Amino acid sequence: MSINIVVCAKQVVDPETPASAFRIDSDAKRVLPAAGIPPVVNGFDENAVEAALQLKETVGASVTVLSVGSGFVMDVMKKPLSMGADQLVLVDDPLVADLDSFATARALAESVKKLGEFDLVLCGRQASDWDNAMAPLGVAEMLGIPCVTLAQKIEVEDDGGIVVQRALTDGYEVVRATLPALVTVSNELGEPRYPTLRGIMTAGRKRPTVWSASDIGLRASDLAPKLLLEDLFVPVSDRQCELIGGEDDADAGRNLALRLREARLI
Amino acid sequence: MSGILVFGEMNPDGLGGVTGELLALARSLAADTGDEVTVALQSDSVGSEAEEAVALGADIVLKVESEILAEPQIDAHLAAFEQVCRAVDPGVALLGRTPLGRDVGPRLAFRIGAAVAQDCVEVSVNPDTGRILATRPVYGGSAISRVSFSGDGAQVVIVRPKTFEPLDPDASRSGDVRDFPVTLDESAIRARLVDTVTQQAEGVRLEDASIVVSGGRGLGGPEPFQQLQSLSHLLGGALGASRAACDAGWIDHSHQVGLTGKTITPDLYITIGISGASQHMAGCSASKNIVAINRDEDANIFKSATFGVVGDWNRVLPSFIETVRELRDG
Numbered sequence: 087m088s089i090n091i092v093v094c095a096k097q098v099v100d101p102e103t104p105a106s107a108f109r110i111d112s113d114a115k116r117v118l119p120a121a122g123i124p125p126v127v128n129g130f131d132e133n134a135v136e137a138a139l140q141l142k143e144t145v146g147a148s149v150t151v152l153s154v155g156s157g158f159v160m161d162v163m164k165k166p167l168s169m170g171a172d173q174l175v176l177v178d179d180p181l182v183a184d185l186d187s188f189a190t191a192r193a194l195a196e197s198v199k200k201l202g203e204f205d206l207v208l209c210g211r212q213a214s215d216w217d218n219a220m221a222p223l224g225v226a227e228m229l230g231i232p233c234v235t236l237a238q239k240i241e242v243e244d245d246g247g248i249v250v251q252r253a254l255t256d257g258y259e260v261v262r263a264t265l266p267a268l269v270t271v272s273n274e275l276g277e278p279r280y281p282t283l284r285g286i287m288t289a290g291r292k293r294p295t296v297w298s299a300s301d302i303g304l305r306a307s308d309l310a311p312k313l314l315l316e317d318l319f320v321p322v323s324d325r326q327c328e329l330i331g332g333e334d335d336a337d338a339g340r341n342l343a344l345r346l347r348e349a350r351l352i
Numbered sequence: 353m354s355g356i357l358v359f360g361e362m363n364p365d366g367l368g369g370v371t372g373e374l375l376a377l378a379r380s381l382a383a384d385t386g387d388e389v390t391v392a393l394q395s396d397s398v399g400s401e402a403e404e405a406v407a408l409g410a411d412i413v414l415k416v417e418s419e420i421l422a423e424p425q426i427d428a429h430l431a432a433f434e435q436v437c438r439a440v441d442p443g444v445a446l447l448g449r450t451p452l453g454r455d456v457g458p459r460l461a462f463r464i465g466a467a468v469a470q471d472c473v474e475v476s477v478n479p480d481t482g483r484i485l486a487t488r489p490v491y492g493g494s495a496i497s498r499v500s501f502s503g504d505g506a507q508v509v510i511v512r513p514k515t516f517e518p519l520d521p522d523a524s525r526s527g528d529v530r531d532f533p534v535t536l537d538e539s540a541i542r543a544r545l546v547d548t549v550t551q552q553a554e555g556v557r558l559e560d561a562s563i564v565v566s567g568g569r570g571l572g573g574p575e576p577f578q579q580l581q582s583l584s585h586l587l588g589g590a591l592g593a594s595r596a597a598c599d600a601g602w603i604d605h606s607h608q609v610g611l612t613g614k615t616i617t618p619d620l621y622i623t624i625g626i627s628g629a630s631q632h633m634a635g636c637s638a639s640k641n642i643v644a645i646n647r648d649e650d651a652n653i654f655k656s657a658t659f660g661v662v663g664d665w666n667r668v669l670p671s672f673i674e675t676v677r678e679l680r681d682g
């Protein structure tokens with residue numbers, strides 16, 4: 087058996103950007119890329135790539151990575167290829183930059199259809215920029231396929247069934263569906279593998295397939311937002327931290343306990 | 353199209369906590385719009401929960417009963433709620449961002465072509481337009497966005513749990529309790545929940561604890577969590593962790609606090625070797641007091657902390673624990 091997997095992956099601002107470097111253009115209502123900190127593939131999407139590669143090893147699969155956006159950094163977007171994915175498809179068009187979840191789902195769903203045969207669509211559980219966790223659900227609805235979110239384990243059975251462990255904060259659910267299906271992947275699935283040197287070289291030689299919005303049959307009017315961004319700002323914390331010191335670290339630990347007792351917190 | 357429709361989740365022992373929170377929010381919105389508040393209670397059988405929902409703010413309770421709705425089968429709840437939505441035709445639908453609501457809400461919106469906002473922490477009515485304005489943290493909590501819904505169609509709002517306080521139950525409120533028959537075809541369930549495996553740590557639940565002790569990557573390995581565990585026992589609290597510590601396999605993910613872990617609201621939150629990334633703070637910023645033990649004085653955690661020690665936990669923690677024990681033993 088071999089299945090066709092499409093992994094949806096998004097290029098995002100590095101979520102580990104230190105707070106001091108995190109800047110917003112409040113007029114344009116967008117986050118400014120921090121100088122010297124390149125974007126990354128959304129972390130949960132890397133977990134999804136990992137899930138796909140594990141299935142490639144166990145049941146056999148061809149893995150296509152699909153991304154919709156603009157301003158792609160090729161070294162960044164090729165990372166899934168260097169991890170072992172077979173093919174990269176970029177819908178690279180200003181028309182599909184900064185879409186809301188609805189329009190993103192539409193663009194992804196149309197791209198998956200254009201790719202043709204697919205058995206499994208994998209997405210990260212959410213993108214670390216807008217934290218919506220919605221576009222994958224829309225893709226499943228638009229493609230009319232079963233949808234399971236928050237996977238920590240995915241098994242494909244011989245008869246085309248899949249068994250997914252869905253991570254909850256206190257354990258997990260076991261969910262069964264049949265292919266074709268869409269599954270979103272959570273970090274509990276395990277750390278994504280590191281690219282090997284050979285993987286990096288192979289990826290370097292591969293050329294992504296690049297489509298425009300019109301290649302997937304979409305015009306600006308198809309992508310109008312349903313959710314409107316009115317404001318974007320950095321929250322301010324008004325807490326003042328009382329630093330507890332002492333003669334040395336051990337003394338500070340003692341003083342901390344005494345201070346907490348004084349404040350009736352312990 | 354008018355009115356506010358609440359997706360009412362039920363627990364085996366009554367209304368789910370989030371339902372009371374959503375009803376409180378619905379009442380505050382209704383105070384501005386003059387709308388009626390309808391709640392759909394979806395289960396195999398709805399009993400005293402209907403009156404409970406009225407006491408907590410519902411004007412109309414729809415009892416949506418079907419055998420398959422006893423379990424959190426997402427596809428079944430979605431199909432049922434879609435039928436309710438099409439019949440009620442609300443201006444606003446409110447759901448909690450629970451394991452069930454987080455999937456049902458967006459999928460419903462995509463089905464009925466409505467706009468949807470996820471993980472909202474403030475929701476109000478724009479007095480000029482009568483439309484909803486919602487506030488939601490983005491970029492892991494590093495930024496806050498305010499969003500509105502285009503056009504004049506239904507607005508689906510998914511609310512972060514534990515953000516709104518339920519109203520005090522008012523037994524004198526009156527409401528209309530009705531049956532809402534649904535037809536649920538087995539074939540609607542395309543992804544079927546077949547088992548639930550619960551991994552609950554013993555002792556106080558993290559979400560309910562008034563004191564939480566949490567460790568992060570700075571602990572360097574699994575062993576120090578034993579010290580943290582004994583400290584949390586000593587304080588009658590629960591044990592938490594950052595995602596970095598969980599992903600490293602030092603402690604089970606059921607202890608993870610944060611955006612993609614648990615939301616906690618203790619009186620006292622003690623963090624050790626946690627840097628205070630926005631995604632971590634998203635799950636604990638409502639703590640009344642945060643204590644940070646971290647050797648980096650510039651760590652983000654000190655921006656949210658009430659008390660802090662800049663130092664190496666290897667030396668700070670033992671004397672801290674010892675003093676806590678002495679204080680307790682008087």
Ligand SMILES: Cc1cc2nc3c(=O)[nH]c(=O)nc-3n(C[C@H](O)[C@H](O)[C@H](O)COP(=O)(O)OP(=O)(O)OC[C@H]3O[C@@H](n4cnc5c(N)ncnc54)[C@H](O)[C@@H]3O)c2cc1C
Nearest residue numbers: 568569570594595596610611612613625627631632647665
């Ligand atoms: C979409 C998304 C969702 C996420 N969800 C969550 C979530 O739910 N929960 C969560 O926690 N994270 C979450 N994260 C990850 C988050 O961004 C951080 O990576 C993570 O919280 C860091 O964990 P940490 O503070 O333990 O580790 P680090 O950031 O590495 O911090 C370790 C700290 O320990 C201190 N330290 C080291 N040694 C010592 C010592 N000897 N004594 C004292 N201090 C010491 C260091 O100074 C440092 O501040 C998420 C990330 C993304 C992108």
